[in-house]
Amino acid sequence: MTPIGILISGRGSNMEAIVRNTHDGILRGLCNVEVVISNVQTAPGLSIARGLGVSTEVVSSASKKRRRFEEDMIEVLQRYGVDYVVLAGFMRILSPHFIRRYRNRIINIHPADTERFRGLGGYDWAFRQRLAATKITVHLVDEGVDTGRILAQREVDLRGAETLAEVERRGLAAEHEFYSEVLRGIVRGDIRFGE
Numbered sequence: 001m002t003p004i005g006i007l008i009s010g011r012g013s014n015m016e017a018i019v020r021n022t023h024d025g026i027l028r029g030l031c032n033v034e035v036v037i038s039n040v041q042t043a044p045g046l047s048i049a050r051g052l053g054v055s056t057e058v059v060s061s062a063s064k065k066r067r068r069f070e071e072d073m074i075e076v077l078q079r080y081g082v083d084y085v086v087l088a089g090f091m092r093i094l095s096p097h098f099i100r101r102y103r104n105r106i107i108n109i110h111p112a113d114t115e116r117f118r119g120l121g122g123y124d125w126a127f128r129q130r131l132a133a134t135k136i137t138v139h140l141v142d143e144g145v146d147t148g149r150i151l152a153q154r155e156v157d158l159r160g161a162e163t164l165a166e167v168e169r170r171g172l173a174a175e176h177e178f179y180s181e182v183l184r185g186i187v188r189g190d191i192r193f194g195e
């Protein structure tokens, strides 16, 4: 069983989907969510995680130097023996110091094709561009913002999606399945990268 930690800042719907898949879905017997860490004390995802029986920790980033914040997170991740750091709606940029510590072991999901759109608002971008399809990207996290190596992409059909809410609904439904599928590929060694 590969031990993973999930970092969130808010809603936590991807985190929830992953945890549920470790309990009775495609990640069962493959990986275990040792801890969910939020940098925001009021993140709704924290109570969802607790309700699913997962340990949670708040590592506040407010009024703290980034180095201190990241050292505190590393301490928690080490305490829980985490092998992979899975970002799911985590709203802080990680410094090279943290990236080096978990090189090739930090994974993120981005709601667009990172080769076409980086940063916040991927669904809004797809909606405004009136794209017929967008691509959800799971990628390694490196020192840049959404610049890490692409591990897998899933196309989402947006034809007939008349509102941003509908674009988000379709996209999130795809994210919830796809993130776990890619994590399964990683822990089984089907998706290979780095050492």
Ligand code: GRF
Residues within 6 Å of the ligand: 008, 010, 011, 012, 013, 014, 015, 088, 089, 090, 109, 110, 111, 175
């Ligand atoms: C998702 O759209 C994810 O792709 C992006 O942030 C959003 C997080 O949603 N990185 P949730 O907190 O998992 O519900």
